[in-house]
Amino acid sequence: MTKSQPNEYHEVFLPYQRKWLDDRSDLKIIEKNRRCGISWADSVDSVLDAAPSRAWTNTYYMSFNKDNCRQYIEDAGNWAKKLGYAVSEIIEGEEPLLDDPDKSITTYRISFSSGAEIMGLPGVSRSLRSKQGNVVIDEAAFFDDLESVLQAAKALVMWGGRIRVISTHNGEDNPFNILIKSIRSGKEKEWSLHRITFREAMAQGLYKRICLTQGREWTEEADREFMDKMYRIYGDNPDEELDVIPRASGSRYFGRGLLDHATADESGYDIRRLECSDSFLHKSEGFKNKEIEKFFNQEVRPVLGCLESQVYAGNDFGRSGDLTTYWISEEVAKTQLAVRMIVEIKNAPFEQQQYFNDLLTDFLSEERHKLGGIAIDSRGNGQQIGEHAMLRHPGAAIQVMETNAWYAKYGSDLHGLMESMDFTVPDDETLKADFALVTLKNGIPTIPPIRTADRDNKGKRHGDGASAAMLCVCAWRECSADPAPSFTVAEKKRHSFW
Numbered sequence: 001m002t003k004s005q006p007n008e009y010h011e012v013f014l015p016y017q018r019k020w021l022d023d024r025s026d027l028k029i030i031e032k033n034r035r036c037g038i039s040w041a042d043s044v045d046s047v048l049d050a051a052p053s054r055a056w057t058n059t060y061y062m063s064f065n066k067d068n069c070r071q072y073i074e075d076a077g078n079w080a081k082k083l084g085y086a087v088s089e090i091i092e093g094e095e096p097l098l099d100d101p102d103k104s105i106t107t108y109r110i111s112f113s114s115g116a117e118i119m120g121l122p123g124v125s126r127s128l129r130s131k132q133g134n135v136v137i138d139e140a141a142f143f144d145d146l147e148s149v150l151q152a153a154k155a156l157v158m159w160g161g162r163i164r165v166i167s168t169h170n171g172e173d174n175p176f177n178i179l180i181k182s183i184r185s186g187k188e189k190e191w192s193l194h195r196i197t198f199r200e201a202m203a204q205g206l207y208k209r210i211c212l213t214q215g216r217e218w219t220e221e222a223d224r225e226f227m228d229k230m231y232r233i234y235g236d237n238p239d240e241e242l243d244v245i246p247r248a249s250g251s252r253y254f255g256r257g258l259l260d261h262a263t264a265d266e267s268g269y270d271i272r273r274l275e276c277s278d279s280f281l282h283k284s285e286g287f288k289n290k291e292i293e294k295f296f297n298q299e300v301r302p303v304l305g306c307l308e309s310q311v312y313a314g315n316d317f318g319r320s321g322d323l324t325t326y327w328i329s330e331e332v333a334k335t336q337l338a339v340r341m342i343v344e345i346k347n348a349p350f351e352q353q354q355y356f357n358d359l360l361t362d363f364l365s366e367e368r369h370k371l372g373g374i375a376i377d378s379r380g381n382g383q384q385i386g387e388h389a390m391l392r393h394p395g396a397a398i399q400v401m402e403t404n405a406w407y408a409k410y411g412s413d414l415h416g417l418m419e420s421m422d423f424t425v426p427d428d429e430t431l432k433a434d435f436a437l438v439t440l441k442n443g444i445p446t447i448p449p450i451r452t453a454d455r456d457n458k459g460k461r462h463g464d465g466a467s468a469a470m471l472c473v474c475a476w477r478e479c480s481a482d483p484a485p486s487f488t489v490a491e492k493k494r495h496s497f498w
Contacts, residue, residue: 058133069120141170310372314471317382327468373479411445434465
């Protein structure tokens with residue numbers, strides 16, 4: 001251990017705790033069993049960073065639970081006193097939010113003579129505004145929006161801070177486990193990964209330490225009995241709570257295993273995004289349309305122009321809250337759709353959304369002759385865009401009013417296609433999180449009224465990608481079933497029949 005920690009205190013810790021403390025990586029994470037003392041050990045790391053008179057560092061501890069915050073700060077205060085550092089008593093206070101002065105958050109803090117502090121904060125990203133130092137994210141799998149908290153914390157790393165993420169598991173599809181899997185696969189290369197199970201902790205002396213702190217006599221028989229007792233207590237879920245194996249998806253309709261199974265090769269698709277500022281609405285129509293044309297011509301048209309087979313698309317409409325998402329797939333075989341492009345449009349006015357839809361469908365239909373079909377979410381304000389497209393491309397554009405029966409049909413159809421690898425999805429965690437939101441309710445795939453973090457961690461999503469994928473399948477089933485009808489325009493008679 002570095003940072004001038006006395007060797008005698010280093011010996012207080014068990015091997016897995018020492019390994020955690022000795023790791024000074026900028027980003028480190030541990031998946032652990034219940035009550036193995038990682039948070040307690042970690043608090044001394046915060047003390048050693050805060051206490052020096054020079055080159056000290058603040059630490060901000062975050063948890064979903066207020067009691068956890070207070071406990072961590074108490075542990076840090078006790079370590080400071082044992083190590084002989086001057087430290088204040090715990091101060092509980094209210095701190096106003098910079099982005100909403102009318103609201104405040106409860107904080108716990110201790111201050112050191114060096115000028116540094118260790119502060120306990122609620123697990124929301126905006127509580128890190130204006131902060132500088134280290135961040136400890138404890139029980140991360142139980143945060144409401146872990147992605148946004150991590151993004152806010154990473155800003156502190158730029159100025160020399162470190163991020164330490166500690167948690168037990170909370171399901172296979174949880175953002176915490178998704179991050180763990182990304183680290184193991186090599187996609188997240190900057191993280192140092194630790195893991196400790198209950199059996200490993202016991203083998204390294206966990207129960208001996210419990211006996212020491214509680215004044216009990218340790219024996220091998222008592223050690224075995226304690227282990228058996230813990231497995232009996234966690235009888236309904238020992239894999240996750242003790243053996244650090246996240247439980248299966250449960251009621252989530254699109255499980256993580258299915259999503260990974262249906263993942264497309266990264267070279268086969270593109271994701272493009274257009275975000276309009278609030279002031280964009282008040283620009284001239286000419287200016288707005290030119291911006292839409294520029295986005296289409298530069299970002300979208302080149303991708304669509306490379307597609308050789310029939311193209312099917314789903315358009316999940318959104319305006320100022322949710323995104324408008326286009327899921328564009330190519331029919332690579334009569335029974336297979338491969339994702340080729342995702343277009344996400346945020347905060348675009350209605351007229352410009354309609355114009356973009358015209359550019360996309362006209363290009364595929366009139367220039368490329370590849371428009372197999374497009375299904376447009378026509379609930380609410382999306383109905384205008386759907387009606388306009390249906391009249392512009394009869395037979396190839398359909399309006400969809402999603403109902404429980406519709407979700408039952410196309411949600412299960414999409415699920416089956418993904419199982420057989422006849423429908424692929426991008427290797428994109430934000431889109432996969434859209435699918436993870438879908439749950440079974442009374443046997444029907446349902447998108448609950450829950451918002452998840454958008455890519456920029458400012459806006460929110462509502463299963464937009466999953467909904468657009470279902471619409472894409474709907475377009476494939478409905479528009480390719482029969483040839484598109486042909487229409488002729490009759491010349492108006494010059495004289496009245498009468």
